[in-house]
Amino acid sequence: MQDVIVVFNSGSSSLKLTVYAFSGHVDPQVLLHGEIEEFPDHSQFTAKEAGGKLLVQEKWPETGLHIFGHLFQWFEQYSGQGRVLAVGHRIVHGGAEFLQPVKITLDTLRQLDKLTPFDPLHQAATLAPAKAIFEKRPDILQVACFDTTFHQTIPEMARLLPLPRRYAEHGIRRYGFHGISYSYIAGRLAEVDPALAQGRTIVAHLGSGASLCALRASKSLETTMGFSALDGLMMGTRCGAIDPGALLYMVQSEKADWKTLVTTLYHQSGLLGVSGVSSDMRILRATLAQSQDAVQRKQVSEALELFVYRIVQEIGALMAIMGGVDGIVFTAGIGEHDECLRADVCHALAWMGVEIDKAANAAHAPVISKPDSKIKIRVMPTNEELQIYRSVLPFLESER
Numbered sequence: 001m002q003d004v005i006v007v008f009n010s011g012s013s014s015l016k017l018t019v020y021a022f023s024g025h026v027d028p029q030v031l032l033h034g035e036i037e038e039f040p041d042h043s044q045f046t047a048k049e050a051g052g053k054l055l056v057q058e059k060w061p062e063t064g065l066h067i068f069g070h071l072f073q074w075f076e077q078y079s080g081q082g083r084v085l086a087v088g089h090r091i092v093h094g095g096a097e098f099l100q101p102v103k104i105t106l107d108t109l110r111q112l113d114k115l116t117p118f119d120p121l122h123q124a125a126t127l128a129p130a131k132a133i134f135e136k137r138p139d140i141l142q143v144a145c146f147d148t149t150f151h152q153t154i155p156e157m158a159r160l161l162p163l164p165r166r167y168a169e170h171g172i173r174r175y176g177f178h179g180i181s182y183s184y185i186a187g188r189l190a191e192v193d194p195a196l197a198q199g200r201t202i203v204a205h206l207g208s209g210a211s212l213c214a215l216r217a218s219k220s221l222e223t224t225m226g227f228s229a230l231d232g233l234m235m236g237t238r239c240g241a242i243d244p245g246a247l248l249y250m251v252q253s254e255k256a257d258w259k260t261l262v263t264t265l266y267h268q269s270g271l272l273g274v275s276g277v278s279s280d281m282r283i284l285r286a287t288l289a290q291s292q293d294a295v296q297r298k299q300v301s302e303a304l305e306l307f308v309y310r311i312v313q314e315i316g317a318l319m320a321i322m323g324g325v326d327g328i329v330f331t332a333g334i335g336e337h338d339e340c341l342r343a344d345v346c347h348a349l350a351w352m353g354v355e356i357d358k359a360a361n362a363a364h365a366p367v368i369s370k371p372d373s374k375i376k377i378r379v380m381p382t383n384e385e386l387q388i389y390r391s392v393l394p395f396l397e398s399e400r
């Protein structure tokens, strides 16, 4: 096999990796997409070729850090004579220190570990592959790319939380997330729709985690996530922005401690909490269509309505900040695939001249608004892995 660059994209609900053939080109050939799913007593590794053909599906008896031993073993067999030139990682939080992609060293790993309390859901999970590789193969070039980097263009004022000043000095301020995805979308938009890329766009990254980003001339002006990935929109299992008074009440009246709050707000809320059924959009749609239980259907329906309501509400807020909007882009798992969600959001925005083309929306076409819609609505697949690959290239060049 040829020399490769491996990219890890760990999310809140999955660990994905992509192996690219190294050519030095910004649009490389994908050799495989892999995913590791963890279950309570085992894990499962699946790898597919770029075209979707199954390469391997293995069940491993371990979970957690042990899975990397299996992964290395499999990879060594698969890659034969090929070398891993570099590994790129999605790291969710770069804090105030890491403003650009950075080479991973023992020192970087230590500093990034310290940001774990900022994001108890992702930071440790996104660092795990980097640590495991560093331990086994410290000679391999590893690069960390951050979800927070893209949002440095948000004005300083908007990065402040209205708390006593000393908190900002301790890093308690707004950062914004999903920046690797927004960066990819901004670049892609400049290629497919340069006029819109120069204007005002709201990108809706709707996956397990969900956020919106207001782009002006391709730069982040504001985003719905802030200090943590808990802020903003309602998500799969996260509540998004809620009245902090509710937390004070939970602490005082229910004696909720930190662990209980983390579990409630990060893992048991959002679509899962309100529906009482699932965080997975596909399961919610199927339940709504098939369930015989009227109470369950009502709860699912309310969860979906609230999900749309929060998106519409936050789109309004971002429009106010940008002084209008020229286009909206839907992306990530739900944004790319759920036509019903897109239609519901667009119908709620009909007052501002959004007109959706039903057939184009059903076909997940690149443009789903009618030609005379005042606001252009696009569907764009995100590609965080490719964005990470591109960020790794300059490091390889400087190491040569």
Ligand SMILES: Nc1ncnc2c1ncn2[C@@H]1O[C@H](COP(=O)(O)OP(=O)(O)O)[C@@H](O)[C@H]1O
Binding pocket: 011, 012, 013, 014, 206, 207, 208, 209, 236, 279, 280, 281, 282, 283, 332, 333, 334, 337, 338
């Ligand atoms: N075909 C589909 N229709 C509706 N929702 C989908 C579809 N495919 C994926 N999703 C939803 O996308 C979400 C996961 O998005 P994704 O961007 O893959 O998240 P993450 O990267 O955080 O794991 C889940 O709610 C899932 O149900």
Ligand SMILES: CC(=O)OP(=O)(O)O
Binding pocket: 010, 011, 012, 013, 092, 122, 147, 177, 178, 207, 208, 209, 210, 229
């Ligand atoms: C930052 C964030 O919420 O990421 P994800 O959508 O992968 O959970």
Ligand SMILES: [Mg+2]
Binding pocket: 011, 207, 208, 332
């Ligand atoms: Mg994701």
